[in-house]
Amino acid sequence: MFGPITAENDRTDAPYRWRWAAMVVLVLGFMLDLLNVTVVNVGLPAIQADLGGTSAQVGWVATAYLLAFAATMMTSARLGDLWGRKRVFLTGLGGFAVAGALSALAQSPGELIAARAAQGAAAAIVAPQVLASLFVLFRGPERATVLGVFGVVAGFAQAGGLVLGGVLVTADVAGLGWRAAFWVTVPGAVVLLVLGLWLIPENRAEGAHRPRWLAAAGLTAGLVAIVFPLLEGRSYHWAAWTWLLFVAGIALVVLVAAAEHRRADRRGGALLPWELLREGNSGVALIVQLVAFAAFSGFQLIFVLWLQDGRHYTALRAGLVTVAFSVGALAVAPLVGRLTVRFGRRTVIAGTLLGAIGALAVLAVSRTAATETDIWPLVPGLFVIGVGINLVQPPLTTLFLSTVPPHYAGSASGLWTTAQQFGGALGVASLSTLFFADTTNGYETGLTTTTFTIAAALATAAALCLALPSRKPAGA
Numbered sequence: 001m002f003g004p005i006t007a008e009n010d011r012t013d014a015p016y017r018w019r020w021a022a023m024v025v026l027v028l029g030f031m032l033d034l035l036n037v038t039v040v041n042v043g044l045p046a047i048q049a050d051l052g053g054t055s056a057q058v059g060w061v062a063t064a065y066l067l068a069f070a071a072t073m074m075t076s077a078r079l080g081d082l083w084g085r086k087r088v089f090l091t092g093l094g095g096f097a098v099a100g101a102l103s104a105l106a107q108s109p110g111e112l113i114a115a116r117a118a119q120g121a122a123a124a125i126v127a128p129q130v131l132a133s134l135f136v137l138f139r140g141p142e143r144a145t146v147l148g149v150f151g152v153v154a155g156f157a158q159a160g161g162l163v164l165g166g167v168l169v170t171a172d173v174a175g176l177g178w179r180a181a182f183w184v185t186v187p188g189a190v191v192l193l194v195l196g197l198w199l200i201p202e203n204r205a206e207g208a209h210r211p212r213w214l215a216a217a218g219l220t221a222g223l224v225a226i227v228f229p230l231l232e233g234r235s236y237h238w239a240a241w242t243w244l245l246f247v248a249g250i251a252l253v254v255l256v257a258a259a260e261h262r263r264a265d266r267r268g269g270a271l272l273p274w275e276l277l278r279e280g281n282s283g284v285a286l287i288v289q290l291v292a293f294a295a296f297s298g299f300q301l302i303f304v305l306w307l308q309d310g311r312h313y314t315a316l317r318a319g320l321v322t323v324a325f326s327v328g329a330l331a332v333a334p335l336v337g338r339l340t341v342r343f344g345r346r347t348v349i350a351g352t353l354l355g356a357i358g359a360l361a362v363l364a365v366s367r368t369a370a371t372e373t374d375i376w377p378l379v380p381g382l383f384v385i386g387v388g389i390n391l392v393q394p395p396l397t398t399l400f401l402s403t404v405p406p407h408y409a410g411s412a413s414g415l416w417t418t419a420q421q422f423g424g425a426l427g428v429a430s431l432s433t434l435f436f437a438d439t440t441n442g443y444e445t446g447l448t449t450t451t452f453t454i455a456a457a458l459a460t461a462a463a464l465c466l467a468l469p470s471r472k473p474a475g476a
Helices: 019-041 044-051 055-083 085-105 109-137 140-171 179-183 185-199 213-236 240-262 274-278 280-310 315-343 345-369 376-402 406-441 443-467
Strands: none
Touching: 019 055, 019 085, 019 109, 019 140, 019 179, 019 185, 019 280, 044 055, 044 109, 044 280, 055 085, 055 109, 055 213, 055 280, 055 406, 085 109, 085 179, 085 185, 109 140, 109 406, 140 179, 140 315, 179 185, 213 240, 213 406, 240 274, 274 280, 280 315, 280 345, 280 376, 280 406, 280 443, 315 345, 315 376, 345 376, 345 443, 376 406, 406 443
């Protein structure tokens, strides 16, 4: 009934008959990644209570996933172009299911961190194949419709993950506790794997660049070297070697970019295109992305930890409260495109400042209003942060891509996603360390310190936006 399209069929002009069914499988596959991030964040306090572990290990459970995603994504995109996006997508789904099961079966923090890193890498194998395949399957007005559906599903997945994680952990389904939050994605991945075999057509890119394995290994080592001191530095009393490791990580990332640029025959498809990195507007946009995404990701994590560890919320109640993030983002979503066209960089500036204001608003009511029976004063600030997130991410992506020369379009897209995920890893690592460092004086102190840090980071991002082009983005 559902025969997969072949490479020969892909060269015809006729649209693939089962493209809408294939779209559902692809979008749901991507949704598993978004769901997995938020569903696990709500369960972190329960994980620590059951497995034990240090505060740094709690941070690693969240960071390992994002870091592995960032380090793997660009190479995975090339594998799809080269070997076939369907094949790589299904391989990633299989790995995602196995890693999810290993996470659920973990008996120590170390085992869980390793499984989470594997699952992040598997998610990075899945993600780039989704948009690339949708781009091939759909054309014209259909493509715009699909991308709109993609955005809506992404928003609901993030909100749904918060609630689902809270329900699973609080209800203690089948006595599994926090482990249910990992098991829940396993059957979904298996079902999508089977459906994908039937419905998704194979497609690949002609003249695709081969993966740069040495560059990928260097990039991975550099990113880990940067994040490790941020999470573990306090455990080692900020010894000199932790700072040296941090500097070495930055140097290694720069070395990868320089080495690929040194040989003209390797500049095409470079993991870190040097000319793009040193170009003023593109470089500034990447820095804003790193800072803003670090701030937003870090706040979402430490807020959940504060609710449960500091205010003793159940996982379900914490998940329900934090849905306000996603509601704010969804509320402004229909307006983002028009605001970007009309106001350009000012949209991003507004988003970063709203994020800072929202975080400070949450802090202002945290001491008096955040009780089990009076959670509503927290909601306006969280809603404003959600609005800020959606006024930053899509417009900033548009502004960044508008500064990129056409021959760097593929590398730029991968670099942008990598920067986003690595920014999330940086934010989770640094802000969770800062949060737990100050909880010795009470969780309120930890929340206060991290919130002011986040507000300062977002204000800095707003100032950096002034260096972006003020004109409307090309083609917006």
